[in-house]
Amino acid sequence: MRTLYAIFIGVMAVCIGLFFLNIINPADPLLLVPQDGQNKDYGVIITDLHSSPELYSQSHDVDGLAEGLEATATVRTFDVNITSDNSQMLDASKARWCMWLQVFCVLAAIAMAILVVMALISFYINVRRGKVFPKKNIAWLAWAGVLMIVMSLSMDVSTYLERTLALDLLADSSWKPQVAVQIHHTRLVFGLAIIFMAEVFKIGREMQEEQELTI
Numbered sequence: 001m002r003t004l005y006a007i008f009i010g011v012m013a014v015c016i017g018l019f020f021l022n023i024i025n026p027a028d029p030l031l032l033v034p035q036d037g038q039n040k041d042y043g044v045i046i047t048d049l050h051s052s053p054e055l056y057s058q059s060h061d062v063d064g065l066a067e068g069l070e071a072t073a074t075v076r077t078f079d080v081n082i083t084s085d086n087s088q089m090l091d092a093s094k095a096r097w098c099m100w101l102q103v104f105c106v107l108a109a110i111a112m113a114i115l116v117v118m119a120l121i122s123f124y125i126n127v128r129r130g131k132v133f134p135k136k137n138i139a140w141l142a143w144a145g146v147l148m149i150v151m152s153l154s155m156d157v158s159t160y161l162e163r164t165l166a167l168d169l170l171a172d173s174s175w176k177p178q179v180a181v182q183i184h185h186t187r188l189v190f191g192l193a194i195i196f197m198a199e200v201f202k203i204g205r206e207m208q209e210e211q212e213l214t215i
Contacts, residue, residue: 043081043082043083043084044081044082045080045081045082046079046080046082046162046165046166046169048077048079048159049077049078049079049163049166049177049178050076050077050163050177050178051075051077051176051177051178052175052176052177052178054174054176055074055075055078055175055176056074056075056076058074058075059072059073059074060072060073060074060075078175080166080169080170080175082169094161094164094165095165097158097161098161098162098165101154101155101157101158101161102155102158104151104154105154105155105158108148108150108151108154109151111147112144112147112148112151115140115141115143115144115147116144118140119137119140119144122134122136122137122140123137134205135205138198138201138202138205139198141194141195141197141198141201142195142198142199144194145191145192145193145194145195145196145197145198147191148187148190148191148194149187149188149192149195151187152184152187152191153183153188155184155187156181156183156184157181159182160179160180160181160182163177163178163179164179167179
């Protein structure tokens with residue numbers, strides 16, 4: 001039993017760690033904001049854009065190296081700060097969807113962390129009372145896994161919408177981002193792992209109930 005709990009706690013720790021390491025990846029909020037001290041009235045920042053194959057193929061010399069050293073750099077990701085005099089330059093519907101999806105991701109992360117902490121504390125308390133598989137804890141874990149999966153997919157959709165917005169704004173330039181849908185498989189796998197762990201505990205609870213009825 002201690003081994004099972006050790007595995008469970010390890011999975012939870014890795015899931016939470018990976019999630020919070022990726023929570024800021026989608027982007028900053030995609031809202032037009034007034035630009036203080038800028039030549040244009042409005043601006044938007046779009047971050048972590050994966051560059052197009054055209055940019056991949058370009059290399060740039062790195063200056064300022066020590067004597068005898070040579071180096072070149074290539075573009076993999078880039079950020080853009082786009083300004084305009086027109087407040088309608090963005091597709092408002094896409095911008096709103098990006099914003100709401102990112103807000104949902106933050107709320108889902110908070111809810112998932114709360115559920116996991118509550119489940120761990122409750123498991124510890126109930127084990128000391130001789131109740132190894134309390135029903136509510138299993139439900140909390142299952143919901144935490146579902147939240148991680150839904151959060152991950154929402155984050156991926158938000159990132160895709162953000163890149164399509166950037167592509168629209170940069171259509172006539174060489175700085176075109178890739179817009180293919182990219183699924184973050186690691187978060188999905190760990191979300192499924194949490195649900196699987198909840199199912200393991202559910203089976204253990206049913207076996208415990210059957211044993212108690214037999215006795």
